[in-house]
Amino acid sequence: MKKNSRWLLPLFTMLFVLLPFVASASAEPLDDMRQFIRDYYVDDVPESVLMKDTAQEITKHLDPYSVYMSAQEYQGFVNGIEQRIIGIGVVLEEDAKGIRVTSVIPKGPAERAGIQPGDIITHVEGQSLIGKSVQTAVSWIGGAENTVVAITLERHGQQTPLTLRIKREVITIANVESTMLGGNIGYIRLNSFATESAKEINDAIRSLPGAEGWIVDLRNNGGGYITVAQEITGFFPKAVGAFQLREKNGQPITYKAISQTSKLSAPTHLLMNEYSASASEMVAAAVKEQKLATIYGQTSYGKGTMQSMFDFRDGSVLKLTTARFYSPGGQAVDKVGVKPDVLTKKEAELEASHRAQLIRKWKGYKALPKLSNVPVTKKLKVEMNVAMNWHNLDKAAIQLIQLGGEESSVTIEIIDDRTVTVIPTKPLVSGESYVLAVHPRWKGTNNHSMKQGIYVDITVK
Structure with missing residues (x-):
């Protein structure tokens, strides 16, 4: 029995965790499997369980994370850890007409073949996807590397279905x-x-x-x-x-x-x-x-x-808690x-989290009443309680930040000596939240600097 220095750790569905070794046994793994369980499984297992006739019958009596995998299943498992998939590179959702493409992985086989977001895949190798689940679609579209799959799709504005033959490839998703x-x-x-x-x-x-x-x-x-x-x-x-x-x-x-x-x-x-x-x-x-x-x-x-991985000469693997x-x-x-x-x-x-990080930075700022359900074209009025010297307007003194996103570009329009209007250069995003901050970088007409910054939370309808 050899011991290699490979370490893994569990996923909750594809669970993976290794102790600092992987054991190798004979091509007939059942007896070796029983011994591995006796020696290493985290809890004691009755002999009546160990004497079951197949690996699957034994492991189903262990915890949910202990499984026996074929060589192919194990390779898929490792690919999952490394964020590698074999397919054509599309993200899918169910649709009444089939399976809709919601996005296409850049530079992947689907993009190179011309598949676009919004396309509806109706058939795979001639089999209809109408009424099928995304999981079924994925299993039909996926397959061995360098094999070809025939995809039939409908596209808005195109009267006749389009059939494409696309080679499956290993696709690495950004981790x-x-x-x-x-x-x-x-x-x-x-x-x-x-x-x-x-x-x-x-x-x-x-x-x-x-x-x-x-x-x-x-x-x-x-x-x-x-x-x-x-x-x-x-x-x-x-x-x-x-x-x-x-x-x-x-x-x-x-x-x-x-x-x-x-x-x-x-x-x-x-x-x-x-x-x-x-x-x-x-x-x-x-x-x-x-x-x-x-x-x-x-x-x-x-x-x-x-979990530890115990591999066998036929390439199969016992993943054991x-x-x-x-x-x-x-x-x-x-x-x-x-x-x-x-x-x-x-x-x-x-x-x-993003909001809390910003408020931490703006320690001592005054929170103004929240603006809720504002329109996407909302112009935001900032009114000071004293006359301001707007002539040396510091645009960096006003920030409009989408929570979970970037700072939004704005223009500032002077209304009078106490009021300016903040105008986003692009429409706000429906359903999103923002924070508008006015930093204490301006001076009043009395030449006194602002003593306190202010901010206001905004939700967009």
């Missing part, structure tokens, strides 16, 4: 997304704890110089490699511990954070939701316990077990999850 939000708040989203995640986050931090706050988004992130959880925790300047593992009949072992070159050196928020699981929960638990950041969102999934993990100080995660510091509504995590 780390980053941008500078309005008010110089750096935003980094991590979709999976994949091999290159730490390097990509390091690059993201460096690409956002001048960030005065950070938001790290782990929503819907189901996990990945266990060492990456240590690395991601290492981006927080004061991190010491990463997590604690407890194997079968073993003593708790605490693993340290792996310090990174770049750091989240400004005040940081962590976003999570009910689908943040496994490695995401490792990081969240460490962050909360050590007070490294403020967590916004909902209680996480509660996936606090770790071999440990439970806890916060560095021993707080349970399994079936409990990690509670946020600030509970927010679903889908409102980013906006709430």
